[in-house]
Amino acid sequence: MSESVVSNGPLPIGSKGHLASGWWGMLALVFTEGALFAYLFFSYFYLALHSISEWPPNGAPHLNIAIPGTIILVAASVVVWWGERGIRRGKTRQLIMGLSGAIMLGTSFLAMQAVEWHNEPFKLGSSVYSSLYFTITGTHILHVIVGLLMMGVLLLWTVLGYFGAGRHAAVSIGAIYWHFVTVVWLVVFSVIYIVPRLG
């Protein structure tokens, strides 16, 4: 398999399509971030199982903000997916709309989380449960903020006309992170809001 492989004609240069080195790098980052959340959930369940008092102390948290928040975050993922599909066919406007939509939806999610935090009857230091609650949701919120910054920068670059049908690796890479943030939220939602209702 030596000579023949090399004479296959000119190879593309740089980040062609979505399979750039950065794409692999982002997958690895998501892998390690996923592990971080896995350890957070491990800590949650470990402390919950060893708890001698009622868990959660004030009953399962309300769903009236969390469910709309979940829908909004999933929608934010869908519009990015739609925008990325657009740029693969060179439709810059579709990408701009997708990214702007994601930024609006993501920001509203953050606002709802702020209300949710404000409404909680406990503070960070009230109990083990409250420590976990704020740390887990807070870590997720930090990831949403980072994702929003990425979407903002990508939007700027798209408006500057950097991307087209052939070159949009940065968009695909940012999108992986954004979808990851959504998936993590689905797990956070299940663990914090749904699991306490099952028992």
Place this chain on the structure above:
Amino acid sequence: MVTAFLFLMIGGVEALLIRAQLARPNQKLLTPEQYSQLFTMHGVTMIFLYALPVLSGFSNYLWPLLLGSRDMAFPRLNALSYWVFLFAGLFLYCSFPLGKAPDGGWFNYVPYASLAYNPGPNIDVYALGMVLLGISTTVGSINFIVTLARTRAPGMSINRVPVLVWGTVTASAGNLLAVPAVSLAFFMLFMDRQAGTHFFDSVSGGQPLLWQHLFWMFGHPWVYAIVLPAMGIVSDALPVFCRRPLVGYTAVALSTVSTMVLGFGVWVHHMFASGLPTLSLSFFSAASFVIVIPSAVAVFAWIATIWTGRPVFTAAFWFFAGFVLLFVIGGVSGFMTAAVPLDWQLTRTYFVIAHLHYVLIGINVFPVLGGICYWFPKVTGRFMNETLAKWSFWVMFVGFNTAFFPMHILGILGMPRRIYTYGDHLGWSTANLVISIGAFVFAAGLLLFLINVFRSFNHGAPAGANPWGAASLEWSTSSPPPVYNFAVIPIVASRYPLWEDMMDEGPERSSVGTGMLLDQGRETVGSTVLDAEPDVILRMPGDSYLPFLLSVAVTAVFVSLLLHSGWALGVTLLAAFVASVWWLWPLQALGQIQAQHE
């Protein structure tokens, strides 16, 4: 790598101070506080600031050469990893002159490390420093994984990469899974201490054992991360001095990976004495026995390689052979403590200290020094002084065993670890004196080695491109290699590209003289994951100050956290964001922007 060696020497001096204190009973050379800080920083330095970084240094230098590439996949990420590592080390060490260094032992158990029992800033320094170091480890690991996936020379399919590459990539994948556990644990500890949370606080329903779980879920895979690449060095270099290919390449590569996989299932064996249920102890004890199997596969492969080869007794060979012996001793003592009842007897004694030093020095330091002997001619174009290197090996080997073997006996006699002095009626005095003498002999051997390195750097005999007659790609380019490593991207047809004529196993030959030229600026070839068929030309970024700026910003974020300064935190976070965006700005030159004609 040089930095890691500096940390090795600092850690070594700390060890000598500890041994000077323990040489005779009832000594008052150090105060208990100084002693606590010294043994903690000795552990932290050796395990976190020397053992992994030195291997990453090796791999960062060697990987592109081994893989027939011009650079790592993310050269600037490489720089970031280095700078953050350096700053994390400085961050941890800045506290030392102030007497505020971490003092809770390297595994830093709560509640000793909680605010109530350790009110100074010592533990906060450790917590933040470790999270910062975790960033360096993570970006470094990502770089290795992507480099393996992307930048191998055409034809270097996954079953032809050197074993060092297997070791490092396994360690990197392990790190990506394990480092978040310790970062999270230290972050939670910092929150407990500074933000009033209750994760580890048993009064409010927290669990001190959670710390131990999280720490060792990280800690045990980490142990393998700091030995597997070193074992890879031996698997690659030992066969060169035995004049034959490694016995059982596939078995060794698979045992490397399976050691890491099993390594994630044995963390509880550090916690046998913490009152966990018997069922759990039995499971983890069994897993700890099973993990001996892949290690034994590797040991038998090395022995068979020496046995069936025609060994050339160079200094490098002695270091590798010494390593095999020490690994066996360390492995057996590990196997012993994997048995729960014996562990109950021996845990927290010097037996454990003996085991971990045999494992870490035996499997890390000896291969690293052997690796230096082996690759020194490649890096500098000069040989090391062979006689002096052999002398330093024997001095170190004798010193090492004098220092650490008696610790087994002390442990069985019941001497606990981490005591700053002991009475003279306990029967530990002679062994401790012997140990301290051995430690100084070992240090003298290391000093000889370093003198050799410095002398040979300027005065060594000139070495050609391939002075050892080795088989892998790094020896096909000149010594020292040019900054672009290979003028022509090599094409690989077998596992031992430079031995094909000697081995004559098939008609295909690797090509190191002809191949892709890629002469338009900084370019290298990108290839597919399994078969390494070229599929893209990668444009590499040039030298840049951005990694340095970003690491300064990130370090400043952690300093702000330590000082509880809100505005400084905001400013430094903003600076880190600006540096990141600037770094990632798409460039036409790197093929990241839509070109006009596309």
